[in-house]
Each structure stands twice: as structure tokens, then as C-alpha cells.
Amino acid sequence: MQKEIPQNQWKNALNKRSEENSLRNIKTTHGLIDFSSNDYLSLARNTDLLNAVKQAYENAAIINKLGSTGSRLITGNNEYFEKTESFLAQTHHAEAALLFNSGYVANMAVFSTLPQRGDTILFDELSHACIKDGIRLNHADHFPFLHNDLDSLEKKIKKAKGQVYIAVESVYSMDGDFAPLNELAELSEKYNALLIVDEAHSTGVFGQNGAGLVCELGLENKIPIRIHTFGKAMGCHGAAVVGSQTLKDYLINFSRPFIFTTAMSLHSVLSILEAYKFLTSNNLLQADIKNKIQKFTSSNLSSIKSFSPIQVIIIPGNDQARKSANFLQDHGFDIRPILSPTVKTGSERLRICLHTFNSDEEMALLTELLKTI
Ligand SMILES: Cc1ncc(COP(=O)(O)O)c(C=O)c1O
Structure with missing residues (x-):
């Protein structure tokens, strides 16, 4: 007979997460403006780099x-x-x-x-x-x-x-x-x-x-x-x-x-x-991202002083942080809430990642929306 697995225990733990509004789930987003990924320098989506990798792979895969x-x-x-x-x-x-x-x-x-x-x-x-x-x-x-x-x-x-x-x-x-x-x-x-x-x-x-x-x-x-x-x-x-x-x-x-x-x-x-x-051979990318960081921080919206592409807006409470992220997603921005227990209770937040591909217009629109939260 098949051994019974502790499904109930797992379900209880999941229900508790749901009640606390901290259930993690995996989502695919399409068509939203990426202010969430760690692709700060846009290398993951760079077609020249993609082609260079393809070429190198073709050359090496022979052996x-x-x-x-x-x-x-x-x-x-x-x-x-x-x-x-x-x-x-x-x-x-x-x-x-x-x-x-x-x-x-x-x-x-x-x-x-x-x-x-x-x-x-x-x-x-x-x-x-x-x-x-x-x-x-x-x-x-x-x-x-x-x-x-x-x-x-x-x-x-x-x-x-x-x-x-x-x-x-x-x-x-x-x-x-x-x-x-x-x-x-x-x-x-x-x-x-x-x-x-x-x-x-x-x-x-x-x-x-x-x-x-x-x-x-x-x-x-x-x-x-x-x-x-x-x-x-x-x-x-x-x-x-x-x-x-x-x-x-x-x-x-x-x-x-x-x-x-x-x-x-x-x-x-x-x-x-x-x-x-x-x-x-594309060192200017570093200057580009610094420029984006400088632009974003000049709006004084970040809750934590940061000179990196990661900018944080603290919105205490899982419910509130999730609602704010949903609001931004409804306006076309891929911004995710970071909830407790990933961060300390009371320091739930929006984690905004800046990228070289984020245009000035997108950044301006985002900062306007953030001001309304
Ligand atoms: C500070 C830090 N160290 C290590 C890791 C893990 O790196 P990887 O995603 O390559 O496993 C992460 C990723 O989230 C990170 O933020």
C-alpha cells in the first residue's frame, strides 16, 4: 500500500500563508515594463551578445x-x-x-x-x-x-x-x-x-x-x-x-x-x-545605469538611501504592499511586492530595479504614479 504523505500538514501551512497574505506563487508576466528583474545592464536581452554567444557556441560545440x-x-x-x-x-x-x-x-x-x-x-x-x-x-x-x-x-x-x-x-x-x-x-x-x-x-x-x-x-x-x-x-x-x-x-x-x-x-x-x-567593450552601460539611478534618486521617493539599481519603497503590511504593486501592474509596470517573511514584518516593500533599457518617459511616469501611493 502506498505510504500516506503528510498532505494535511502541507495544506495547513499553505492555508496559514494565505491567511497572512504571504502565499508565494510563480507568475509569468507579458507586456509589462520591467522594473523588477535583475537585468540591470540589459545584457540578458541584448541581441549582439546573444549572437556572440551563438557564434561561440557553434564554434565550440563541434568538439x-x-x-x-x-x-x-x-x-x-x-x-x-x-x-x-x-x-x-x-x-x-x-x-x-x-x-x-x-x-x-x-x-x-x-x-x-x-x-x-x-x-x-x-x-x-x-x-x-x-x-x-x-x-x-x-x-x-x-x-x-x-x-x-x-x-x-x-x-x-x-x-x-x-x-x-x-x-x-x-x-x-x-x-x-x-x-x-x-x-x-x-x-x-x-x-x-x-x-x-x-x-x-x-x-x-x-x-x-x-x-x-x-x-x-x-x-x-x-x-x-x-x-x-x-x-x-x-x-x-x-x-x-x-x-x-x-x-x-x-x-x-x-x-x-x-x-x-x-x-x-x-x-x-x-x-x-x-x-x-x-x-x-561596452563600458558606457555602466555610465547609463548610473545616470538612471541618479535620475530616480533625485525624485526622493526611496525609503532607503541607495546608489545602486535597487530602490526600495517601504509600504508596511503584506496587504498594502501587494495592493500597491497591483496598482502599478494595472498601469503597465512590472513591479513586485516583497512581503514578510522574506523581509521583516513592518518593512514590506516595493523593490524597484532600474535598467539601462528603462526610458526616461517610463521613469517619469513611474515616479508620478509612485507619488500617488
Ligand atoms: C546577495 C545574493 N547572493 C546570492 C544570490 C544567489 O545567486 P543566484 O541567483 O545566482 O543563485 C542572490 C540572488 O538572489 C543574491 O541576491
Whole structure:
């Protein structure tokens, strides 16, 4: 007889979400103006880049396969991984880079593998779920510190045991604000802590050729571990951990999210390489997005000071935030509410992402509508 599965328990949990107006569902939108995706530099929709990837794929596929057929350590490796990793290391001013299937997996790899029993991880309270999930998989002690609060962090460093790891994002995914990287690097140096920076939302947008905020600030020698992801401004998919050759070798040997998974496809690897090459020869895209950010912030609508493409308007309450997003969607704008429990109760919001393809007219219309909310 088939074993009964706990459907009722699942249904109860789903009903509770519905009652709290926080039920997540997957939606496809067509024809709305995109102020929601992470395609900040419009690379995901750039036909020149698409054609460059097609061409590179046609050239390489003659000697390669559709899927990678195995993990990197068995049959999944090929010369395009190595070429791309060398390119990434050079672009991000690091000794080495190691590709991962996604940013989620890269963070899981770093945080589940590096800290050991007896060590301490201090992480910004607004760290992305994949940083927190990776942290849960190791035996080190771990404590959050208040968002971007150096005093809160220093107090915790003073009490910490073993090797101290500090985890931050250069641009916070839900608030759009920057981490105080200069001060964090100083503090790490003072206490001999290892600073790990997730550059998911700054990759491509900041730094020469999209190198990220750490490189833009010239801090690459003070921050030994960085995570760059390619599903946002780079317009494709995947991620890399950049740092020393020893870090790379260690992850290859000990990181389960690297070892026990099929390597990414040839198409994904080539897309990353071509996206970086494209950005290198189209640096004006960075000026374009900065211009959009400047235009939007001059309207003083954002609830949180942000110089990144992520702008936030806090509308407390799941119901209210959802209603406001629906209102904007009815006017043709693809803007999604970010509800609790994804963000803290009371800080529900509209997360508005700016892109180089958003026209001045669209931005003006959106700001007018936002003023009426
Ligand atoms: C800060 C941050 N880190 C990591 C990730 C995960 O990256 P990926 O989407 O490539 O898995 C995200 C994506 O939402 C993110 O915002």
C-alpha cells in the first residue's frame, strides 16, 4: 500500500500563508515594463551578445557536448571552464576563480566548507538566504550583527572564538544599500578576521569591466574571498568564487557543492565569458545605469538611501504592499511586492530595479504614479 504523505500538514501551512497574505506563487508576466528583474545592464536581452554567444557556441560545440556529462572532477571539465576562470581571475584582480552553478551554490560552498568547529562567523543580519543556509551546514559558531553597524560587529568580534569570518554583501539585495567596505576591511585587519563579500548585485554594475565594488574601492588585497554571480547584471547564469589559488584548490578538494554536482553546460560557460567580453567593450552601460539611478534618486521617493539599481519603497503590511504593486501592474509596470517573511514584518516593500533599457518617459511616469501611493 502506498505510504500516506503528510498532505494535511502541507495544506495547513499553505492555508496559514494565505491567511497572512504571504502565499508565494510563480507568475509569468507579458507586456509589462520591467522594473523588477535583475537585468540591470540589459545584457540578458541584448541581441549582439546573444549572437556572440551563438557564434561561440557553434564554434565550440563541434568538439564539445550539450551537457557537461559529469562533475568537474570526473568528465564535466573542459578547456572553456579553464579559459573562463582565468578571464574571471584577471577581471576581478584575483589569483584564481572557481565557477559554480549558481550564486546560491557558491555561497553554500564557501560558508559550509571554510569555517571549522571552534571558529566564528559573524554575518550581517540582512545577508542573503544562501549565506545563512551555508552557515547552517558547518560546525562553527555563528551570530548576526546589526545591518551595516560597525559597533555591533566589533562588539561581537571581541567575544568571538577561533578564526573569525565576517560575511557581508557589497550591495544588499533587498535594500540596495552598500556595505561600508572600507571600514569593514579595516576592522577585519585589526582583528585578523577574514572578510567574505558577496558581490551578487555589484558584479557588472561597478568596477572596471564590471569587476565589482571591492575592486572599484581598491580593496581586492584586503578581502580574500569574493562571490560574483552572473544571473543579475551579467544577464546569464552561474557564479564564481574568487581569491587565492589555495582557496580554489581547497574548495575543489573539500567543498561538497562543488564536488557532487554536474558541471554547468558549455552554453552557460560560454555565455559568461561572452557577457564579460561584451561588457568590456561596452563600458558606457555602466555610465547609463548610473545616470538612471541618479535620475530616480533625485525624485526622493526611496525609503532607503541607495546608489545602486535597487530602490526600495517601504509600504508596511503584506496587504498594502501587494495592493500597491497591483496598482502599478494595472498601469503597465512590472513591479513586485516583497512581503514578510522574506523581509521583516513592518518593512514590506516595493523593490524597484532600474535598467539601462528603462526610458526616461517610463521613469517619469513611474515616479508620478509612485507619488500617488
Ligand atoms: C546577495 C545574493 N547572493 C546570492 C544570490 C544567489 O545567486 P543566484 O541567483 O545566482 O543563485 C542572490 C540572488 O538572489 C543574491 O541576491
